Amino acid sequence: MSNLKNKTIFLTGASSGIGKATALSLLDLGANVFDFSRQRQLADELTHENLRSFRGDVSVEADVQNGFSACLEAFGTVDILLNNAGIGSVSPDLSTIDLDTFEEMVNVNMRGVFLCNREALKVMKPKGEGHIVTVISMAGQRTNPNAPLYCASKFGARGLSSGLADQAIKMGIRVTDINPGPTDSDYWGDRQVPREKFLKVDDVARVIVFVLDQPKEVLIREINFDSMKFLA
Template identity: 80%
Template sequence: MSYLANKIVFITGASSGIGKATALMLLEAGAKVFDFSRTHQLADELSHPNLRSFKGNVGNETDVIAGFAACVEAFGGVDVLLNNAGIGVLTTDLSSTELDTFEQMFDVNVKGVFLCNREALKIMKPQKAGHILTVISMAGQRTNPNAPVYCASKFGARGLSSGLADQAIKLGIKVTDINPGPTDSNYWGDRQVPREKFLKVEDVARVIVFVLNQPDYVLIREINFDNMKFLIP
């Protein structure tokens, strides 16, 4: 049995990577997908009656408010928010890291999650139902000397999500953290990394769909997972 049919899912960054893989799986399961992306929109390459796209930046309050309004206008509401958009930059030498680099990551990874959570809650609270998921990553639990600012932003997102979970459960709203290990996506750019040991974006998407396909009374607070090859020295 699928619990996803006709669910309205608002996804940030659904135009590529984990977001795109998840959007495609949700559409196949019968969900209605609203893609909120900063650059390329999924609807530019895929025509589907249950897909809408909106160009916006999660770190911009005006864009986020307009995006949720557009989703409500298109589909009639929001049942699920998937905070997927994220940005990561290496900061191997903190003493030479520019403030702009810090602010870019916190604008997307923390401020963006806050803004989207806030607007989703305005819709979900009257419904007394809803589900907010955030793709945080294991970087929100274990630090990395090459990316301390990125880890800090993910620790922040995890703290925000955990605190929200305690509030939201009283409202009938579920909150789940999705924490994959290193994943083979555009995040890595041209960096020389062992991609063969990483998770695939489809692996992460399947976990997200699994969580969303649970009955309303089943609450999964957090899922941590890695590619076993990455963990073996």
Template identity: 75%
Template sequence: MSETDLATYERMVNTNMRGVFLCNREAVRLMKPKQSGHVVTLVSMAGQRTNPGAPIYCASKFGARGLSSGLADQVLKLGIKVTEVNPGPVDSNYWGDRAVAREKFLKVDDVARTIAFVLNQPDYMVIREINFDNMKFLAA
């Protein structure tokens, strides 16, 4: 963290917190008149456990969790559900050319199936958050 410039910090926070705020705010504005809807906030397990190699990223994800949880408390009485989805590392373009053990990561389809599961629950049921990881990653 001591080597990170302010522009990098602001880009990370703007992407992971401001982005969640703006998207969720607009989604709720559309759902309020109907008194129904479901906001799914894709966060990360990095918002649940810290990583010494990415403290700013983790902090921004912890913040995104706070935004999602606070929103859930605000809009539940309006009939709007909010679910925070927290996958572990996902084999995606995010990693670029970095040397990472992608075979231990979740697949994008795993995340999509999990979101579909959340959205296909009965109307009376809300899953506030769901956390998941690849067993190979956790066992490493």
């Protein structure tokens, strides 16, 4: 039996891509999934007794607080926070980037992680257990001249998560970073990139579920992976 059966996962960005693939796998394993997304909702296309959806923006404090309240009302607790929501864009010439673009990327990719982590800790600390998992990216470990803003936001998220891990372990709470390489998803839009060589969203979902399904005595601090086709 999966360790995830009857566990409640607060999942940001489950409406498409990696988040959607992960949510479907978690539901198959008997988990309760609370989808927090600012765009279309997974519950709009899927009816499942263990799924709830809430429309909100991870970068808005009140939205995050209301989302956690709704999750607690629906399922009674939060066992796992899965920070998956993120945005990105290219910025090959930093001199042309406006402040709004910078702030939006930092707000979603860093501020959003902070806000969700803070609310999750309020639930997990009294229990003395829980798991906070953040899908960051290999862009949080290696720079890209075409996307310095994206890399900066991911480096920041990794620093936040790593620092939290050192605090949380004393509370009985596990913290894990998941760093996939380029993944074939809607993230790329119409950009001309070799998506056929990238990881597939189901590949990433399998890794995420593997991490989440570990018994509470097992801590995976960080997991990095790439597509062999992309690296070749």
